[in-house]
Structures are given as structure tokens and as C-alpha cells.
Amino acid sequence: MLLPLLIAAAQPAAAPDPVVIALVAGEGERKCLPDKSLCLDVPGDASDGGLVLTAPQTGKADDLALPYSRDGHQTLNLWPHLIALPSPEGAAADRRQYLMGIVIGTTAMYSGGGGNGSRLHLLRLDTTPSNTRLGDEVLDIVWDSSLMIRACFSEQDMKDRREACHDDYNFTGTLSAGPAEAGELPALTYRAVATAFPRTSRRSQDNSGQRLKAADLVHEKDPECSYERTLRYNPATSRYEMDRPAPECSDYTTP
Template identity: 55%
Template sequence: MTLSLILAAAAAGTAVPASGPLVTLVAGEGASQCLPDRSLCLEVPPTEDGDTTGAVLRVASSGSAPVSLTLPEFAEAQSIELWPRLIRAGGEGGANRYLFGILTGQTSMYSGGGGSASQLHLIELDTAAGTARLGEEALEVPWSGSLLIRACFSEADMKDRLEACHDSYDFGATLVAAPLGKAIFPTLSYRAVATAFPRTSRRSNDNSEGKLKRADLVRARDPACTYDRVLRYNPATSRYDMDQPAPDCSDYTTP
């Protein structure tokens, strides 16, 4: 019943309770982001010239000296930033264990348009015993996408499309955590929403065929890429498993 309520809250966009395992970080000293009680602060300093190789996580926790931990290399990442939330562990051995998030991004420009996308990576962080250590990556999921693609190349196109001369595609995701159970990390609810404008447009189709109607000039959800999944932590692999495979939504998540 509790998990059903959490999933319902995710679908409705309800905020996560502050007392739950998913915590919103607050501004700390400089560019750091911290737990509300300031017992743990994290920062991912900008990399030089957009080179994400060698990016680090700076960790400052109560009772230990600040450290800089080298982050894993993220393939094709053009930008890296800290996700402004943290997931607490629970159960036996869960004290001082967390999942922090890294958002990796890519952008692409092309004639008459462009796009951007990001992915969320959850990585284990252990701050016990007076030191901080990185663990395994527990999850990677598409997080956001926004694309604008030119669709008019002549006056006839402008007329046929009622002067709506760009197709646009957007993708956004959210995570909600259920209360901690027996697993070291909580069950998560992942919701993805994809929209297209005009409502008939699909990036993988030839949208120049046919004429648009006034009723088409609205932004509408793409049901194929609007979905919910339940993620459960698997201690045998140190990763989250989806309850069923996610659809291929690269039309929205690859710029």
C-alpha cells in the first residue's frame, strides 16, 4: 500500500517528504550542495574547456577532512554537474552510505535547429570510518531532452504547416523514493514524459507529408515514450533493476 501511494504521488508530481530517503540538497559554502543539517556537502567543480575527463567529487563530511574523489569516465559526456538530491541508505550497515547523482549532458547544433539531452547516474558514496569512498554506479537513466528541428524549406511548406516551421520534442523524467525497507537502498519510481509539437510530429518520420490542421498546433504527449517504471536495488549486482524494459526513446534523448 505504501509503495502504491508513493507511485501515485510520483504520477501526480507530488513533492517527496523531507523525512524520506530522497533528500533535496541545500546551498552550502561556495558552490557546494549539502544535506540540510550540513553533515555532508558535495561539489563537482567545473572542468576546463568542457573536458570531463578527470572530473572530481569534492566531499566534506562531519568529523573528516575534505577529499576529492575522481569520478568515473562518462562516455560522450560534454558536461557534468551534480544532481541536487541525495538518496540515503537504510538498514544494517546503511549509516553514512548514500547514492549521489551526476547529470551528464550533450548538445548538438544543426541547420535550423539543435538539441540537448542529459542522463542521470546514481553512484554509491560511503563516508563511514572517517573517510569517503566511491562505490559502483547503481543506475543510469535518461533524464532530459529538448530538440528543435527545422521543418519549412519553401513557401509551400510554410503554407502547408500553417507557419509552424519547427518540430520540437521534449523529454523529462522524475524519481520518487519509497520508504526504506529491507533493501539497503529504497525502491524508486521512475516516470518519463515525452511531448511533441505539432502533436502529429515524430522525429523518425517524414513530417513533410500531408498538411497540418489548426488542431495539430498543440503540444501533446507521445504515449510510446511516456511511461512509469519501478526500480528495485539488487545487492548481488549493486545496481537497480527495472520491473520491465524501458522503450527506445532515443528520438527524444539523443540530440
């Protein structure tokens, strides 16, 4: 469950700032740059989670190992965007650098309900016509979730809750790239939105037997777990870090 990101316009040749590029559909399950110069795929039948990169215009292909794997409860999917990075000073004209993402999802089932959640992992990707290299992970952040908890256990519960017999909790994250700053990688803006349905529901409480009003049957934003943070790359840790800690929102993010 991925919502659209705030996507900047395609980067002009002379523009110094990073941009988030929406990948377009390619052959099969591939996702490609708009000009089809580079395509990416994480084949669903690969248990080791390999990343396949192809250059349709030249026929070149690379199969790169990812530092993640699939199992019975974990899925790997390509984040359908690339963050194009400004070229380092003195870099070859045909060298391109990106941040690419892998969305790792987990699923849990329980009596009368279930849920899924995912985290976004960003890694460096460095390409030239003759060589492609996948670098280190620089970000691991909660991305999205959808949880459904049973809340009716009798006919009276159904009546009291106006037949809204499940509590729903949803969380979605988005990323946008800010202007290039002094440093190795650009600042990113992370926005999170968490909602509960009905609006009176709290996962940490027993919500069965509530007498709901018609006005309660809406998805209401949680003001504490709907937040914005600036992420900056810290060369000392080789990772992105938030400008201040995120709130504790496991009621929304943990299946």
C-alpha cells in the first residue's frame, strides 16, 4: 500500500538540486526512468532478494545482491522512485548517482482481524555505462501499515457500534527531497499521517461495547502520530537522522 509521494519535476541538466523521480512501467515488472535509460526490478521469485538493473538502450544487465531476504512473513518490493543526486565535483559526465529504495513488508493474522506494515530502506546506487554498484543503506524508516482489529463479539456490540465491527488503524509515510545542502547527501523531508476508525478507537484499549454515534464513523487523524521531520545525512554514522525523535506510534505501525 504505497501512496503517491511529493514528486519534484524532472531535473534539468544544469539544475544542482536533487529530485525524486517517479519510475514508469517497463517490460514485465520492471520500473524505469522516464527516458528508459535504466530499469530496476526485484523479482518476486528470488528468495535472496536480488536487484536486477537493465539498460534497455544498450542491452546491458546487472544482477546485484541486496542485504535483505524474503521469508514466509516478509516481502520485498521496489520503491517506485529514485532520488537523483547531484554529481560530485570532478565526476565523469556519464556517471549517475541515486538513492533507491526497497520496501520490506510484514504481515500478521489474528482472530477476527490482521494487519500489514512496512519499512522503507534507502541505499546508494552508482551507475556508469560500464559499471553499476549498489552501496550502503543510508535510511531505514517506518513506511506504511494497515491494521484491522475485531470489535464486535455479540449482537448487542453490533447494534452499539452501528455495525462498524472492526477498528481500523492506518499509517502512511512520504518522502520529498529538499534543496542541496553543504554535505554529501541532500536533506529529506519525511511526513507521516496516522488515522483511526472509528474516531474514538484506541488500539491499546478494549473498544468493544462502545456506543457509537454516526459522527464517530470517520477516519480521524491522530495529531501525535501525524508529524513531519527533516532527515539529514550524518557522515559520522553514514546514515540519515531525524532532526528530533519521532513519537512512539507502534499502535499504528506494528502488525
